[in-house]
Amino acid sequence: MVPLLSSKTHSPVYLxxxxxxxxxxxxxxxxxxxxxxxxxxxxxxxxxxxxxPGMLFWVVLWLSAIGSVLYPDITQxxxxxxxxxxxxxxxVYSAFAIMFFVLFxxxxxxxxxQRDITKIVRKDxxxxxxx
Amino acid sequence: MILAVVPxxxxxxxxxxxxxxxxQFVDKVVVVDDASTDKTFSEAQKAGxxxxxxxxxxxxxxxxxxxxxxxxxxxxxxxxxxxxxGQFDPAEIPQALAFLKKHKAxxxxxxxxxxxxSNIPAFKKIVLLPLARLFDRVFTGLSLSDAHNGFRILxxxxxxxxxxxxxxxxxxxxxxxxxxQHSLKFVEFPVTVQYTRYGQSAHGAIAIIKDTLTGxxxx
Numbered sequence: 001m002v003p004l005l006s007s008k009t010h011s012p013v014y015l016x017x018x019x020x021x022x023x024x025x026x027x028x029x030x031x032x033x034x035x036x037x038x039x040x041x042x043x044x045x046x047x048x049x050x051x052x053p054g055m056l057f058w059v060v061l062w063l064s065a066i067g068s069v070l071y072p073d074i075t076q077x078x079x080x081x082x083x084x085x086x087x088x089x090x091x092v093y094s095a096f097a098i099m100f101f102v103l104f105x106x107x108x109x110x111x112x113x114q115r116d117i118t119k120i121v122r123k124d125x126x127x128x129x130x131x
Numbered sequence: 132m133i134l135a136v137v138p139x140x141x142x143x144x145x146x147x148x149x150x151x152x153x154x155q156f157v158d159k160v161v162v163v164d165d166a167s168t169d170k171t172f173s174e175a176q177k178a179g180x181x182x183x184x185x186x187x188x189x190x191x192x193x194x195x196x197x198x199x200x201x202x203x204x205x206x207x208x209x210x211x212x213x214x215x216x217g218q219f220d221p222a223e224i225p226q227a228l229a230f231l232k233k234h235k236a237x238x239x240x241x242x243x244x245x246x247x248x249s250n251i252p253a254f255k256k257i258v259l260l261p262l263a264r265l266f267d268r269v270f271t272g273l274s275l276s277d278a279h280n281g282f283r284i285l286x287x288x289x290x291x292x293x294x295x296x297x298x299x300x301x302x303x304x305x306x307x308x309x310x311x312q313h314s315l316k317f318v319e320f321p322v323t324v325q326y327t328r329y330g331q332s333a334h335g336a337i338a339i340i341k342d343t344l345t346g347x348x349x350x
Binding site (some may be wrong): 121 | 163181182193197201204345348
């Protein structure tokens with residue numbers, strides 16, 4: 001078992017002091033994007049388009065994304081904990097699982113909306129014929 | 132009162148004749164015009180049907196349920212499902228009604244297979260319809276000789292217990308499902324089907340499977 005957050009695996013990657021300039025740029029862009037999405041989640045909550053649990057889901061998701069970009073080694077630790085070889089693989093697998101879950105919910109929601117639309121169309125059609 | 136429900140989408144070519152023929156055998160013909168873009172509405176009205184018009188296209192299942200809701204509101208005793216494209220023969224209705232009564236059943240389901248008198252396209256007969264039957268057996272638990280036949284008769288009990296929620300073609304699997312769920316008695320009755328055009332294709336079958344599976348997850 002890999003020790004969780006040992007000094008060896010848990011080394012913070014410094015944003016701008018990094019010698020690999022490409023990674024630092026990716027980190028910067030990714031974090032800015034994540035912050036943008038989080039701000040959107042807050043905004044949607046404020047406008048009532050998102051429930052509080054819904055907002056928390058997205059905020060936690062994007063905060064953990066920021067975390068794993070700042071400290072890529074964390075994903076490595078979690079991955080080996082789950083028996084997955086590379087940290088990146090772990091991220092990809094989880095992303096897929098979450099994506100399909102969200103897609104599934106979306107699909108069900110659309111179908112449920114379709115049925116609501118039918119109810120309105122039916123009510124309207126029947127009122128019209130009784131006139 | 133015996134009421135025929137005819138779901139129709141762009142059937143201006145056939146609907147007049149269908150309504151006219153139907154009126155000889157039932158007390159009232161209700162055409163549910165599912166937001167047709169042609170003259171289905173006026174043609175059906177001219178032929179003497181009560182026409183209920185959906186402002187948006189909602190699919191055949193939705194149209195049938197609209198017909199049911201109307202039938203309940205006018206206290207119909209018996210509802211006949213009838214296709215608007217003229218592939219059924221309305222002269223078979225009286226025999227079907229007598230058959231339903233004789234067997235004291237709540238639902239009569241038309242079948243193309245009890246007697247070999249329909250001219251079914253080969254691919255449909257050998258591949259699509261057997262698959263549909265298998266699908267229905269798995270999902271509804273009812274063993275039917277013809278899975279997706281648009282000719283049905285519901286008695287008052289069936290009309291008041293069944294509520295279709297599948298908007299599109301999956302209602303044909305939903306009906307056997309609900310028959311089982313509400314322990315309704317059903318009989319199958321041989322009907323003649325004239326294939327003026329193909330109707331449900333393999334593509335349609337996939338859509339039905341998709342809709343039925345989705346339906347499992349919706350309250």
